[in-house]
Amino acid sequence: MxxxxxxxxxxxxxxxxxxxxxxxxxxxxxxxxxxxxxxxxxxxxxxxxxxxxxxxxxxxSISKVFTLTLALGKLGERVWNRVGREPSGDPFNSIVQLEHEHGKPRNPFVNAGAIAIADAIIQGHQPKEILAEILQFVRYLADDESIAIDEKVARSEELTGDRNASLAHFMASFGLFQNPVDAVLGTYFHHCSIxxxxxxxxxxxxxxxxxxxxxxxxxxxxxxxxxxxxxxxxxxxxxxxxxxxxxxxxxxxxxxxxxxxxxxxxxxxxxxxxxxxxxxxxxxxxxxxxxxxxxxxxxxxxxxxx
Ligand SMILES: NC(=O)CC[C@H](N)C(=O)O
CATH class of the missing domain: 3.40.710.10 (DD-peptidase/beta-lactamase superfamily)
Known part of the structure; x- marks a missing residue:
């Protein structure tokens, strides 16, 4: 090898x-x-x-595999009420399908889907607590306690995240979010920045x-x-x-x-x-x-x- x-x-x-x-x-x-x-x-x-x-x-976006795994652990099959399991055939940050499909993203790996998953796993906790849990999970999987979030990247995403904010607000407009949009986006930007x-x-x-x-x-x-x-x-x-x-x-x-x-x-x-x-x-x-x-x-x- x-x-x-x-x-x-x-x-x-x-x-x-x-x-x-x-x-x-x-x-x-x-x-x-x-x-x-x-x-x-x-x-x-x-x-x-x-x-x-x-x-x-x-x-x-590789972090989306870890957040999906956590979401399945927390919500089980209810995850599929929030996101579908079909390929989108569209770019990762596309907004068009969301309107046709009433705010339910095609799958957990397009941005809208991962943002919906972030909302699903927050479950009333502070974004900081959920991020600590995501990080702990990734450290456990990699058997390496040194893994961390790159705060510069997270800030850079936040400052230029208008498209992701649009996706999030659009989904929230269907009454699908359980947490404030800003808390969900902050969680999403930070887990992407691991x-x-x-x-x-x-x-x-x-x-x-x-x-x-x-x-x-x-x-x-x-x-x-x-x-x-x-x-x-x-x-x-x-x-x-x-x-x-x-x-x-x-x-x-x-x-x-x-x-x-x-x-x-x-x-x-x-x-x-x-x-x-x-x-x-x-x-x-x-x-x-x-x-x-x-x-x-x-x-x-x-x-x-x-
Ligand atoms: N494809 C990706 O890796 C996209 C993730 C990136 N954080 C974004 O939201 O645009």
Whole structure:
């Protein structure tokens, strides 16, 4: 495995088109687009990495996998009263579907869906308490107490978050929110601003590759049935309107973030984190996708067959 990840990192280093760094969140535009990292965590707890695997990056929408998992734990099937489970076929921050579908987002991974999930998990608590709980959950999954929120990124998102505020207020106008919109948005912006490296992220995803069981701590995080369902949502919706292309090229459940990270799950085999900040036109990591495509070609990992 070490040889495979080393080969992938050296092939990615030679690519000239590394995509474009997200600029609508100004703090993300400051990141050097030449960076690349990959970590592959196996169910026996071993992790194989190449590139700048200990460099922290903004996990952005990958955090939506963790908040969905928490929401399912707190609300069970009632989560599906708040969000659907269908691919949107629209950009992550699109507002059009929301009007047709009376304020209920298509899935928990588009921005509107994740904002609705943030509202669902606050349950009358202070946003600070919920953020502490989200962070504690991610630290537990990654087995790393050092994971934190990048306050500069959170502030940058808040200052430029008009689109997300529009989505939130629009949903609230249907009477769907249980908490003040500002509290919900603050929670959402902050969980998107969690900073992690690929080693931590690949480790945090292991429960999804291991039937809901965290092989490092020995604890069950979710039932195997729930892990299967989270994986299916990642496959169908994890890359927004690029989900079909990602399934076609990579063949694994995956969740991307505009920070350039992708968490991909090969059920029963591995949890993989890649990071390269340059994005394609849809907002998914350009080299990250290419690296995962190469990895699945080399390993034969795919949920669709060898
Ligand atoms: N695709 C993403 O990673 C988007 C998340 C980002 N925080 C936003 O709200 O726009």
């Amino acid at each position: 070490q040889k495979i990840v080393d080969e992938i990192a050296s092939q990615m280093a030679s690519k000239t088109d590394k995509g474009i760094v997200a600029s609508y969140i100004p703090q993300l535009a400051c990141v050097d687009p030449k960076q690349f990292a990959i970590s592959v965590a196996l169910p026996d707890g071993s992790v194989y990495s190449a590139g700048c695997a200990s460099t922290l990056f903004s996990i952005q 900073a992690m490296n690929t080693i931590q992220l690949a480790t945090a995803g292991l429960f999804l590759a291991n039937n809901g069981h965290n092989p490092i701590t020995g604890y069950r995080v979710v039932s195997s049935d729930r892990a299967k369902r989270i994986n299916s949502l990642m496959l169908m919706c994890g890359h927004y309107d690029g989900s079909g292309e990602f399934a076609f090229r990579v063949g694994l459940p995956g969740k991307s973030g505009v920070g350039g990270g992708i968490l991909a799950i090969a059920p029963g085999k591995a949890s993989i984190a890649v990071w390269s900040p340059g994005l394609d036109t849809i907002g998914n990591s350009k080299l990250g996708t290419q690296a995962l495509e190469l990895l699945t070609q080399k390993t034969g990992w795919s949920v669709f067959g060898q």
